[in-house]
Amino acid sequence: xxxxxxxxxxxxxxxxxxxxxxxxxxxxxxxxxxxxxxxxxxxxxxxxxxxxxxxxxxxxxxxxxxxxxxxxxxxxxxxxxxxxxxxxxxxxxxxxxxxxxxxxxxxxxxxxxx
Amino acid sequence: xxxxxxxxxxxxxxxxxxxxxxxxxxxxxxxxxxxxxxxxxxxxxxxxxxxxxxxxxxxxxxxxxxxxxxxxxxxxxxxxxxxxxxxxxxxxxxxxxxxxxxxxxxxxxxxxx
Numbered sequence: 365x366x367x368x369x370x371x372x373x374x375x376x377x378x379x380x381x382x383x384x385x386x387x388x389x390x391x392x393x394x395x396x397x398x399x400x401x402x403x404x405x406x407x408x409x410x411x412x413x414x415x416x417x418x419x420x421x422x423x424x425x426x427x428x429x430x431x432x433x434x435x436x437x438x439x440x441x442x443x444x445x446x447x448x449x450x451x452x453x454x455x456x457x458x459x460x461x462x463x464x465x466x467x468x469x470x471x472x473x474x475x476x477x478x
Numbered sequence: 479x480x481x482x483x484x485x486x487x488x489x490x491x492x493x494x495x496x497x498x499x500x501x502x503x504x505x506x507x508x509x510x511x512x513x514x515x516x517x518x519x520x521x522x523x524x525x526x527x528x529x530x531x532x533x534x535x536x537x538x539x540x541x542x543x544x545x546x547x548x549x550x551x552x553x554x555x556x557x558x559x560x561x562x563x564x565x566x567x568x569x570x571x572x573x574x575x576x577x578x579x580x581x582x583x584x585x586x587x588x589x590x591x
Contacts, residue, residue: 368521395577404487406568406581407522414577422578454521465510465529465572467579469521 365390368470370455376476377445385440385473387455395460396438400451413438445477480505480571484582492590497556499585501569510572511552517565564589
């Protein structure tokens, strides 16, 4: 099992450009998440999808959109990138059932917006 | 609203010494509590979790944590540090729905030879 995979690993954008971060999991998990990690601030939830066909805002959704394409894939789109979106982005998944709320993380995408 | 406070952004210990990383939480409902570890340039990995089955939780790599409701704490310990334990550690709390997990700011552990 590959677990959670993310593409790309690195990306540099100019202000105003758009891009989509891709995430896929092969663990048959119901729930998927997008976080951003900034120094000294831990991880902050951008959006999550509790199950296929649903998405909800997290703590910092402004400037982002998401699509739960199917049970395996959950993408994050930046429509008009801003320097404040420079960060490391992590995708995660969890079973989302019973007591199984622990999350499994991808390796991250390091995004720089100039 | 839930919140997590990790005391100390950096902790330094000698190899073989006790590791103690502190975490305090606030939650209006019985929480799920987690410790994750992040090695450089990697994603987070689960170390252990508390889901009300037992107050002392054992995790991977010799780590354990004790849930103390009266102190709203979930401190992480390891009796003897190893060089390979050097990483960043995150405490996290989740409500009973489980979807909105709040992470602490993280504590970077340094292990000196």
